Amino acid sequence: MGRKVLIGALALVFLATGCGPIKNKKEEPEEVVTAGFNSGLSGAIYFDNKESYQRLDMHSGQSENFLASGPKMTSASIGGDRFVTVKRSRSYPEILIMGRNKEPVTRIAIPENPDGTPKLSRNGEFVLIGGIAGDTKIYNLNGQVVTNLRTNVSSYDWLPDGRVIFSRFGTIYIMDADLKTFKVYRQMAGTLSSLAVSPDGANLAFGMKSGSGSHIWILNLSSETLRQITTSKSEEHFPAWSPNANHLVVAKGKLAAIDLIDNDNRTKPQSCLELWVVSAHSSTISDLTSEDLANTFLVKQSVQGQTSETCATSAPLWLSQ
Numbered sequence: 001m002g003r004k005v006l007i008g009a010l011a012l013v014f015l016a017t018g019c020g021p022i023k024n025k026k027e028e029p030e031e032v033v034t035a036g037f038n039s040g041l042s043g044a045i046y047f048d049n050k051e052s053y054q055r056l057d058m059h060s061g062q063s064e065n066f067l068a069s070g071p072k073m074t075s076a077s078i079g080g081d082r083f084v085t086v087k088r089s090r091s092y093p094e095i096l097i098m099g100r101n102k103e104p105v106t107r108i109a110i111p112e113n114p115d116g117t118p119k120l121s122r123n124g125e126f127v128l129i130g131g132i133a134g135d136t137k138i139y140n141l142n143g144q145v146v147t148n149l150r151t152n153v154s155s156y157d158w159l160p161d162g163r164v165i166f167s168r169f170g171t172i173y174i175m176d177a178d179l180k181t182f183k184v185y186r187q188m189a190g191t192l193s194s195l196a197v198s199p200d201g202a203n204l205a206f207g208m209k210s211g212s213g214s215h216i217w218i219l220n221l222s223s224e225t226l227r228q229i230t231t232s233k234s235e236e237h238f239p240a241w242s243p244n245a246n247h248l249v250v251a252k253g254k255l256a257a258i259d260l261i262d263n264d265n266r267t268k269p270q271s272c273l274e275l276w277v278v279s280a281h282s283s284t285i286s287d288l289t290s291e292d293l294a295n296t297f298l299v300k301q302s303v304q305g306q307t308s309e310t311c312a313t314s315a316p317l318w319l320s321q
């Protein structure tokens with residue numbers, strides 16, 4: 001009798017202390033591992049591939065055709081509620097501002113097909129675009145040219161307060177919110193490309209080309225602290241911030257010549273770029289060859305139940321939806 005009471009008491013203590021079957025303890029890490037594709041990060045990455053402009057859900061790995069026309073130069077507002085792209089045409093090229101329903105809400109006629117990507121200001125009132133007759137221009141939504149930055153502008157983006165940050169070769173400039181006056185911000189050691197201001201406006205990511213090729217760097221706009229975050233035997237381009245500014249998606253690979261336009265007004269892809277996610281806060285430089293999942297990994301997608309890599313032929317976007 002006493003022995004049975006003792007065994008029952010031990011069983012109660014075992015349950016009260018939270019000790020359960022060993023298999024329950026082993027199930028916890030599995031929930032993290034199977035939380036989703038791409039280390040369980042959220043949001044969606046948009047990019048052009050060889051067929052169309054794709055939307056890839058980071059968590060599920062599912063992709064869909066977002067814009068069938070496959071525009072090469074597309075950007076979006078920070079909240080992702082509006083997209084800005086170029087309708088290329090030999091006769092009537094336009095900048096199109098679209099809602100998420102993909103219907104144009106604003107059309108801006110431009111004199112020729114541009115080489116640059118249109119970027120919408122944070123307040124939604126202006127569009128900045130380069131490569132129009134060699135110039136970089138700022139349009140208002142009525143189609144009027146507000147400012148012409150002229151030639152040799154290699155890259156550009158908007159700051160949250162309405163100022164413009166742009167580069168000419170290795171020099172970074174900042175234009176005041178009046179969109180008239182600008183001054184030198186900093187001289188860099190190489191030629192800059194793909195300037196991308198973080199959603200919070202604190203940091204600037206960009207590609208910098210020097211003797212070792214083009215790699216991704218981050219510049220803190222307050223302290224001017226400069227960090228290199230990627231390197232590889234290939235090259236890295238087109239950094240795009242995650243919505244919370246904790247990560248970047250970058251394109252790895254050699255860039256081909258400027259794409260040609262066929263009679264259907266669709267671009268012909270010349271190259272295939274890998275998309276990698278890197279931590280914006282890591283203290284190490286990623287070589288983009290090995291994955292540690294926490295800081296660096298190759299973006300994956302699910303195609304008919306099979307996991308595959310992405311093939312991008314344009315700069316990516318990373319939006320919250």
